Amino acid sequence: MNDSLEERLVKHVVYANWAIFVLASSVGLYLTPAPFAMGIICGGLITVVNFHLLSRTLQSALDPRPGAGNGAVVGKYYLRFLVSGALILALLVFKIVHPIGLFVGLSVVVAGILMALILELKYVFSKEAR
């Protein structure tokens, strides 16, 4: 209830990511051909999992408490990026997904962040108006 603005924002972003992912996947599955829907699902999963891993890496790296583990941060960061790149390469090279569908899927986190910001702004303005 008494979450700070930043904690609330991240929570909203995480919920918005999953909500948009589920919505986009369902719409894709019902309305578009299989490779396009597959692109939305694979792209969405890659980017949402990426966001979670980035969050965990940053929280452990920037924790100022003594003894907090911040080893191998750079290694983890590049490993994550390499794995994402390899997955996207495999999806495109083996023509498992439609490129535009993949593009839509990869936009899930950006859309989630924008949606969370809009929700947060709405909350702040409604609070100020009261």
Add this chain to the structure above:
Amino acid sequence: MEATALSFFIAAVTAAGFGIAIAAFGCGIAQGIGLKAAVEGIARNPEASGKITTTMLIGLAMIESLAIYALVVALILIFAHPQAGAIAALLGGAGH
């Protein structure tokens, strides 16, 4: 015809290379600036670490998605170009 097809393919690969290079350059600078500011903020006020980290996380995710978009466009240009079939047929036809 063969030369035109080949030059088209070379242009696509060159565009992919330059595209990902420019994207990596821009995103690298942007992430560096963000990280520098965050580390300075935490060094000045370690208690604000959580707040700074969460705010930076959102910024870095936005910046990183731009690099991933550029990667996807570069890979599409090289491996999944919409005209790749036609160009390959043209090159194959010219070769025989």
